Structures are given as structure tokens and as C-alpha cells.
Amino acid sequence: MSIAPVVLPARTAKQIERAKETERILSILHQWGIHTLGQLAALRRDELAARLGMRAFELWERANGRAERILKLVSPPESFIESFEFENEIETAEPLLFILRRFLQQLATRLNAIYLVAKELRLRITFADKSQYERIFKIPQPTNNEDILFRMLHTHLENFTSKHPIVAIELEAQPSRSVRQQFGLFETVLRDPVQLHETLARLVGLLGADRVGTPVLEETHRPDAFRMEPFAWEFRQPEQKLGQPERCRGIPMRNLKGNMAGSVDSARDDGKQRIPLRRFRKRTKATVLLENNRPTHVRAAEVRAGLAVEGTTMRQHGPFPISGNWWDEHAWARVEWDVEIENGVIARCHCDQDGWAIDGIYD
Incomplete structure (x- = not known):
């Protein structure tokens, strides 16, 4: 077996230097007429180390099968995905719910085995015309409770309609560690965040997604322009840059000079008195x-x-x-x-x- 030049992955400066040293030693060995592992193993270890250094000594030990190193366990990233392709096209929700129930049981078992909980579910439905429907379910309180997770899916699919039959389904769970949040003195937790989430899901099904959520002002000068965004279950303090005052997003007020019922001639001037x-x-x-x-x-x-x-x-x-x-x-x-x-x-x-x-x- 011939000795080929070894190229190490260039990740750090130390590894690059080590790769260059290996190439230099192999070049010298080729000049000596050493081209195979057997020829390298036949050399005397001490003399080789004295002439070419410790890196050559390590190569000699590897060629003779004496090198030892600690094994590092590398686990591939585990994906929590369950999928199923139907033999016949599905047009009702009952078979879909049956498969989803089984998916949740399998995902809960796998997550419980490694002490994780589901913080998010992603449902993907494939139709007969090759189009897909995808929906992400944010879980307000991460859990592996099959009944709670199934109620979330069932509530959404109650009002779900499609123009084409279903041929495949996929359910993915995003895992997270079960953590406990410590609240402030005047803060409290919801009594039943799951029940609140189910109620909001039913309201979305009855009223539409554009009518349930948090109103957010649009970036425009149009009066009363806003949009509805889904409720965020993770509260985060808004970041404010140092030296920049907080932006005022309230209703504009015009200035009126004089008494409260006085003239409106200067309603838009910069007066001292402001009337809301x-x-x-x-x-x-x-x-x-x-x-x-x-x-x-x-x-x-x-x-x-x-x-x-x-x-x-x-x-x-x-x-x-x-x-x-x-x-x-x-x-x-x-x-x-x-x-x-x-x-x-x-x-x-x-x-x-x-x-x-x-x-x-x-x-």
C-alpha cells in the first residue's frame, strides 16, 4: 500500500501547522524511497524520531498499529418527524386524526426517553395535485401530553377545508428541555395556558386569523392603520438603543391656543396647551x-x-x-x-x- 499525502481539515492554525509538518515528513520519506506502510513500519523507531521528530514517531506507531486515542462519541442530530403516505386518497378528517394520534404517541415516547418536551409542532399535508399545506403550532407550555397536543391539532382540523384530496401527511416536533420560569413579585403565570391556546384557536376558526391576535401599528402615516399578529407566548423586553428615546406611537394631538373651548385657528400650531x-x-x-x-x-x-x-x-x-x-x-x-x-x-x-x-x- 502506497503512502498518500495526508491533508487535515483546515479548522485551526494548529491543525494547519500539523498538516504541513505531515506533508514535509512524507516528502522526505519519498526521497528516501519509503513509499508503503510496510516500508515505514520496518524503520527503526528511535532513529526515525531522532531525525524527523515526534510527528514521524506518531506516524510510525500508526503504521505498526500501536497508536491509541480516546474514542469520541458523536451522535447524529435526531429528528422527530413522523410521516405517512396513504394508499388511497383521503377526503375526510377521521383517517387523518387517527394517524395524527398515532404520530403523537410515537413522538411522545421518543421525547420522554431522552427527557425532552415538545415546544412546537409542524403539520404538513400533501394533496393529490402535489401542492402542500403547512401549519406551525406554537405550544404555550411545552409538554408531551398526547391529549393536549391532539386537541390542538383537532381544533385546527375541525374547520380545515381543501379543494383536493390528501395523499400524505407529516408531523414534526421541535424538542426543548423542560424549564421552569421564575416570575417577578407582581407577575404571575396563566392558570391554564393550554386552555387559553385552545380557546384562541377556536376563535381563529370562527372569526378568521386576521381578526384574532395582537394589534400592531403599521409603519405608515395613515390614521388608525394596524394589522393583527398572532399572540407571542414568549415575552421579550423590547431592545432600546442607548441614547435613543423610546418612540411614541400614540394618537397625534393637535395644539389649540386659548381656552378649552377657544379658537381652533391655531389647532395645528405649536402652542403651549395641548388638547387631546x-x-x-x-x-x-x-x-x-x-x-x-x-x-x-x-x-x-x-x-x-x-x-x-x-x-x-x-x-x-x-x-x-x-x-x-x-x-x-x-x-x-x-x-x-x-x-x-x-x-x-x-x-x-x-x-x-x-x-x-x-x-x-x-x-
Whole structure:
């Protein structure tokens, strides 16, 4: 057997230096006429070490079968995936739930054997047209309880519909160690986080995913623009960079000079006194009469906040056009006015593609 140059994986500087030393020794051995392991093993150990160093001594011991090293146990990463391909196409949920129940039993047994729990489930369904459906289930309290995990899947599949029959299914569990969280003095844990998760899942099935969750303000100047995001079970404090104040995301307030029921001429100026806007939820439709492109009479469709938003306008301040998203299909534009009505009510109204509406009144 001929001796081939040994190239070690270049991971560290020490390993690179060791590989270069091995190549140098093999080059010298080839010059001596040593080309096989048998020829290397026939050399005298002490003389070889004296001439070529300890690295040559190690190579000689390996060639003679005398080298020893500690075995390192390397376990391949274990994946907790269960899959099944149906012989016939499935069009009902009963066979699907039966297979999922068996999957959960097998996954729970494997996780319990290595003292882990499931923190997340990923369900993947393959249809007859080769398309796939994937759903990730966040487990609020990691567990291996088969009944709890099965109820999560069953609640979701109760309202699940598909255009094509099912041909395969796959369920994957993301493992984690069972940990206990220590709360602060005034913090507490949910009585039954699993029950809360099931209730939210049923609400999503009844109302839709876009109607259940946490409202998050959109990065836009459009008033009241927000989206719904799924509830996050892991609470994390928002990171705030040093030297940067926390961003204010509240409802903008306009400045009014004078007394509380005073003039609205400087409603948008930088006055010392700020008057909050009591915004209506949702927008109140209104009828507005214009004279010289200025609102002279306002009449709301409803009476809100115990006040009648109706009458001739004594003062108007505007217009204030705002717009956004002009570069895509979600373009919007509106013109706002601050008006003082004859009954003393100071209101904010706007006009957009849907007509006139009252945003709210100033306190």
C-alpha cells in the first residue's frame, strides 16, 4: 500500500501547522524511497524520531498499529418527524386524526426517553395535485401530553377545508428541555395556558386569523392603520438603543391656543396647551356643506360621546391633505379639517374616497 499525502481539515492554525509538518515528513520519506506502510513500519523507531521528530514517531506507531486515542462519541442530530403516505386518497378528517394520534404517541415516547418536551409542532399535508399545506403550532407550555397536543391539532382540523384530496401527511416536533420560569413579585403565570391556546384557536376558526391576535401599528402615516399578529407566548423586553428615546406611537394631538373651548385657528400650531382628540371608533359618516371649498355646515349621521356634531361651523382650520402608498395598489389620500360648530363642539373631519366622516372631537 502506497503512502498518500495526508491533508487535515483546515479548522485551526494548529491543525494547519500539523498538516504541513505531515506533508514535509512524507516528502522526505519519498526521497528516501519509503513509499508503503510496510516500508515505514520496518524503520527503526528511535532513529526515525531522532531525525524527523515526534510527528514521524506518531506516524510510525500508526503504521505498526500501536497508536491509541480516546474514542469520541458523536451522535447524529435526531429528528422527530413522523410521516405517512396513504394508499388511497383521503377526503375526510377521521383517517387523518387517527394517524395524527398515532404520530403523537410515537413522538411522545421518543421525547420522554431522552427527557425532552415538545415546544412546537409542524403539520404538513400533501394533496393529490402535489401542492402542500403547512401549519406551525406554537405550544404555550411545552409538554408531551398526547391529549393536549391532539386537541390542538383537532381544533385546527375541525374547520380545515381543501379543494383536493390528501395523499400524505407529516408531523414534526421541535424538542426543548423542560424549564421552569421564575416570575417577578407582581407577575404571575396563566392558570391554564393550554386552555387559553385552545380557546384562541377556536376563535381563529370562527372569526378568521386576521381578526384574532395582537394589534400592531403599521409603519405608515395613515390614521388608525394596524394589522393583527398572532399572540407571542414568549415575552421579550423590547431592545432600546442607548441614547435613543423610546418612540411614541400614540394618537397625534393637535395644539389649540386659548381656552378649552377657544379658537381652533391655531389647532395645528405649536402652542403651549395641548388638547387631546377623542377619536371615534369607528368613523362616523357625516354630511358637509362647502362654500368656497370650506366646510360651512356639518351634520353627523350619529350622535357620539353625548354631543351632537351638527350645526353651522363658526371657524375652520385647514385643509390638511395627507396621503401615502402612492407607489402600490394600497394608495390612499384624505383631506382633514378642524372645525368649531356653533354649539361649541370642536371636531376633526376628513374627506376621502368614501366621502366625509367625523374622526372625533377635542376635549
